[in-house]
Each structure stands twice: as structure tokens, then as C-alpha cells.
Amino acid sequence: MKNITVIGAGTMGNGIAHVFAQNGFQVSLVDISENALQKALSSISNNLDRMLAKEKISQQTKVATLNSIQTFTELKKGIINADLVIEAATENLALKKKIFSQIDELAPASSILATNTSSISITEIASVTNRPEMVIGMHFMNPVPIMKLIEVIRGYSTSDEVTHKIMGLSKTLGKVPVEVNDYPGFIANRILMPMINEAIYSLYESVAGVYEIDTVMKLGMAHPMGPLQLADFIGLDVCLSILKVLFDGFGNPKYAPCPLLVNMVMAGKLGIKSGEGFYDYGASKKAETVSSQFK
Template structure:
């Protein structure tokens, strides 16, 4: 496997492109606009500079990594020579189905098609392609250059050979691939999202405040960040989308999203990406500042 294409240059997409390129793979980074691509490459450059500052990368290695990345606004052109495509577009099922229909038309018949989806069924995605045996989930964790786990999701028809190949290529990236089957939320988000949702319910019902909930989970459970801070970091809209997948997929009311989460997303308060969530992210320091709405009077 030589040529990699990554669809989407946002937070996850540029991180995935970064790790492939840093490990010597030629990468075609594809997005709908040149502006988005430039922003993605700028983020990769910034992250490489951080690694250099820690003494774990040389300037020459940085330049080699960037040289491995080519950008495209044309999906057809970007994926034409790909041996593996990793889709990292927005967590929207209709968008992903459209992308995979196009990928089936534009890629070589032998190309493996992977999705970085955090919750959407790989089997459903594969159903719109001409090669369901070659469709698989590669769920990287954020931030991609730092986090070791790749959740490998087998669709109903994913072949053993494709699974083995994706497990191996993940190891070549310095990651720890871990296999699971295709059920709503897979493993990571099936366990994580109900915890985040319960933390939001605890706030919604007045059990405790934002800082108290996060402090209890950090100090009591040794979590590196509290569930409300983590929700802001993931994106409240993404959390809501995953909870809808779990709720619809299992039909179990325990997965129903908290009304506070629904209202916050509808109001445009999506966490770090919008500048407001359970915390304020616009004050320009690394200090955690609880959003005005949740400050105690």
C-alpha cells in the first residue's frame, strides 16, 4: 500500500494526513475549498513545529513530511491513484453516503475505503459502494498525532484480508489498532457518550456545577479532563449526533440526549469550535473559565 487519500482537512482529517505523511506515505488531502486546505496544512505545520520544540523531530523531517502532502479540491482527481482512502468528513450520514458513492466511482477497484466515523454504521456506508468487502472503519482519536488508539470497525461484509491490512498499516503509523464489530457507537463512544450525557444531566438537574462535576471525575476517577470539558473539546454537536445514533440504533431511552445538550447545540454553543460551551474558549489563556450561563451567582 503506497498512496493514501484523506477526505476532509478539518481537525481529524489534517491529523490523519499528518501521521501518514510523517511516516513516509504520499498523501492526497482533499477538501471542497482551497481555504479549508490551506488552514489544514497550516495546522499540520504548527503541530510539526510543536514536535520539533520538544526535540522529537528535525526541521528536515518536518519539510519531508509536508512534501508528502498534496492538496486537491477535486475528489475525483485526489483519489484517482489511492490505495487507501480515509474519509474524515463531518459526522453526517447523508454526506458520508454521498462521498462513498463517489469514491466507489472514482477509485481503483482494489482500493480500500475507510471511514473515520465515530458512530455511523460501516455496514450502511458499505452498502452504497461496489465493494462492501473493502469498506472498513478507522476511527482515530483526537488529537490524532498524539493519541495511540485506532478503533478498527469491521462492517458486516468486511473481509479478513482487508482487516489484517488495515491493522498492519495502523501499526506502521505507531498506533495501537483495536478491532471491534459494527454496532451503534462501536466501543469507544458507546461507553463514552452515555457518561458525557449523564454529566450533562447532572448539571441540568442541579446536582452540581460545571467545575464540580469535572473536578470529581478528574480527581476521583483519574480522568485527564472532566466530561464537560471533554464534550466541549469533541464538539457538542458531535456528541449530540452520536447520542442520536445510539438512541435510534438501540431504541433504548437511556441513550436519549439531555435537553440541555439539545438546547445548547440549537443555540450554536458547540464548545471549543464555537467559542462557547460549558466553558468559555475566547479569553485567550489556557485557564478553564466556566461559561457565563453556568457561573454561580
């Protein structure tokens, strides 16, 4: 596989494009927004500059990486030569099914179709295509250029051949692929999200404050980041979406989202992306706990 198409130029999409381009692949980055594409290229360039400053890459590598990325606002043009298509759009089932229906029609018959979903059923996404055996999950971790893990998720019909190809491809990126089966939340979020949700419940029930909860998990459990700060980093809307997938998929009340999380998302307090969540990310960029009720 030489030609990679990434659909969606947001945080995950530009990170995926960056990693493939840096490892010698030709990347087509597709988004309906030209502004989003330009922001993505700027983010990739800035991330490469940081790596250059730390002497992790050379100037030649930076230039080659950027030269390996082409951008498109028209899906058909960006997908025509793809050996692998990776969808990295918003975590919304209806949207993903719409995209997969389109890429199934436009991509070469030999193309493997992957989704970067963090919780949505690979099997259901594959059901709108005529090649379910060639549909697979590639769940990259954020930030993509730094995090080593890729969850490789087999849908009900995903073939052994496709799985082996994606496992091998992931290794060529310097990543550590882990094969899992297609059940709600897979492994990473099936375990992570209940922990985050319980931390939010502990805050909601006034067991402890934001700082105290995160400090216990960092110093007591050796987590690099507390669960509430991590939720801010992921995006509270994304956390809520994943918890809903888990709750709907298993019908188990232990996955029911905390009312505080629901209210914060409705209020637009989404974490780092909105400037405020459990912490305040103001002009100083210093994470301070917000609201006296959280302290």
C-alpha cells in the first residue's frame, strides 16, 4: 500500500495524515472545508517543527513529509488512487454510514476501507458497503504522532487477509497494533469511559473536587493525567457520545452518563476545544479548576 486517503482534517485526521506522510506514504487529505484543510497543514507543520527542535527529525524529513500530502475538497478526486481509505470524521453513526456508502462507490475495488471510530460498530458501518470483508477499524490514539497504540478492530465480516495487512501496516508506522473484536467501546473506551464517568459522578456527588480526584488518580494510580483533565482533553461531547454507545449497546446502567456530564455538554463546556470544561483553559493556557462547586 502506497496511496492513503484520510477523510476528515480535524485533530485525528491531520495526525493520521502526518504519520503516514512522515513514513513515506503518499497521502490525500480530504475535507469539505478548505479552511479546515489549511488549518490541518498548519498543525502538521507546527508539529514537525516541534520534532525538528527536539532533533527527532531532520529538515529534509519535514519537507518530504509536507510534500507527501495533497489536499482535496472533492471526495472523488482524493480517493481515486487509494489503496487504503481512513475515515476520521465526527463520531456520528449516520455521518459515518453516509461517508462509507460514498467511498464504497468511489474507491477502487481493491481499496481497504478503515474507520478511526473510537466506539461505533465496525459491522454496522460495513453494512452499507458492498465489501464488508474489506472494512476494518483503525482506532488511533490522540495525539497521533506521539501515541504508539492502534486498536485494530475486526468487524463481523472482516477478512483475515485484511486484518493481517492492517496489523503489518500499523507496525511500519512505528505503532503497536492490538487486534480486538467488534463490541461497543472495543477495549480502550470500554475500560476508560466508565472510569471517567465514575470520576464525574464522584464530583457530581461532592465526594471530592476536581483537583483532588485527579491528584488521587495521578499519584495513587500512576496515571499521567487525571480522569477529569483527560476528559477535557478528549472532549466532553466525545466522552458523552461514547458512553451513549456503551449504554445503548449493552443496556447496562453502569454505562449511563452522569447528569453533570450531560449538562456540561448542553452548556457548551466541552473541555480544551471550547476553552472550558472541568478546567479553565484561558489565555494563559494554565489549567485551573472552574466554578466553586467543583473545588
